[in-house]
Amino acid sequence: MIGLFLSGTGNTKHCTELFLHAWDERACAVPIESPDAAKLAAAQDVILLAYPTQFSNIPYMIRDFIHKNAALWPGKHVFCLNTMGLFSGDGTGCAARLLKKYGAHILGGLQIPMPDSVCDSKLLKKSEDKNLELIQMANQKLLAAAAQIKRGAFPQEGLGLLDHMAGLFGQRLWFYSKTRGYCNRLKISDACIGCGLCANRCPMHNLILEQGKAKAGDRCTMCYRCISSCPRQAITLLGKEIVEQYRFERFEQFERPHLSIDKHPKNTIH
Ligand SMILES: Cc1cc2nc3c(=O)[nH]c(=O)nc-3n(C[C@H](O)[C@H](O)[C@H](O)COP(=O)(O)O)c2cc1C
Ligand code: SF4
Ligand code: SF4
Incomplete structure (x- = not known):
């Protein structure tokens, strides 16, 4: 098993590392920008694909990676994980539907609320305490999902028809132009x-x-x-000035002891 992830400000990297370690501690996480990402994934049967939601859609880099590596997907078992500031509807479903077209089997999906990464907008900003709370809830959800998977039941968040409608009409339809290509x-x-x-x-x-x-x-x-x-x-980018720069690493030193998961290793290889 391998985890491929895109993470701008660290949320998805953290969720990938923790989830992967709890699911299969031998598995490594690899950033999607690594030149070896596709080659390393080709050698594995199970792939965790993780990315941040953007306007209830997949970041274009992930879509591009899926298309460019069409030969990678047939027969692979893929679990989609997406992180979000508030709402993604079918954030996992967007990748899952595309991967299915390329012949992948979708194992499940998980959608994890995390602090907002859009540094130049006030819209989803929360206090440091609220962000910490979100991270702790995310950690608990990831660990519970991994335990559930080990019992043979895969979460299916974001993959159903209602999720599809929610993502489409809730946001994607109005903002589709923002994620149609690179910016x-x-x-x-x-x-x-x-x-x-x-x-x-x-x-x-x-x-x-x-x-x-x-x-x-x-x-x-x-x-x-x-x-x-x-x-x-x-x-x-989206706004005119920086409201507050956000990076997950700021929270790292104090969120782990609280949850007694400080043994979780850095399993990302670059
Ligand atoms: C361009 C952009 C668009 C975003 N759109 C959404 C969105 O539609 N819904 C949402 O809940 N969060 C949205 N977010 C927030 C991120 O998905 C969220 O903060 C994510 O956890 C960031 O992950 P990262 O730190 O791995 O990059 C958006 C972030 C960016 C940068
Ligand atoms: S230029 Fe765009 S893709 Fe590159 S680090 Fe900045 S936001 Fe990310
Ligand atoms: S100061 Fe200039 S070069 Fe340095 S990170 Fe900012 S934009 Fe990039």
Whole structure:
């Protein structure tokens, strides 16, 4: 078994590592941007595919990966996991339906509320305590789901017809244009000091340094990793200014002891 994941601000990475470890402690997690991701997955029968919801849809990088690796899916057993700030409807179903077309067997789906990653919008912002609470609830849900799977029952969240209708009419239909392809709308302000952090971290290699300033291309998958990391808060996408940068790692030091899961290892290989 293997876990493939996209994670901009760390939520999905955390959920993948914890869930995978609780389900099968021999399994490794691999970021989707790793050049070896498809090759490593090809050697496994069971694949956990995890990603953040974007407008009740799949990030385009995940859709692109599924299409580009069409030969990977026939006969594979895939479990879809998506993280979300509030609501995804059929966030797992969007990938599951596509994977089925490529011949994969869908084992199940899990949709996990986590803190909101959209740093330049006030919409879903919560207090630090509320975010911590969300993470603790997510941890409990992931551990319970893994225990359920070990008993032979796979959760089916986001995979039914009603979920499909909720995702479609609740959000996707109105925002479909945002996830139809890669995005070219990243804005970088004059505050940029050319430190290069964003370019080093972008999973799409969509940022370069030119004459001492960061410059964005047109292949952004809207993961918010650069936006959440820029030391000058110089990058925005959906909003006009940074409201609050979010990264899961901020919570790492204090959420684990509370749940007594501090033995959970970092099982991601890069
Ligand atoms: C462009 C974008 C669109 C998003 N759309 C939704 C959404 O439709 N519903 C939702 O509940 N959360 C939405 N979110 C929030 C993320 O899905 C959520 O915070 C997720 O856990 C982030 O995961 P990550 O840290 O692994 O990147 C969106 C985030 C981004 C960046
Ligand atoms: S991380 Fe921010 S300051 Fe550093 S190069 Fe990128 S935009 Fe500029
Ligand atoms: S440019 Fe920024 S938001 Fe876009 S894919 Fe790269 S790191 Fe993510």
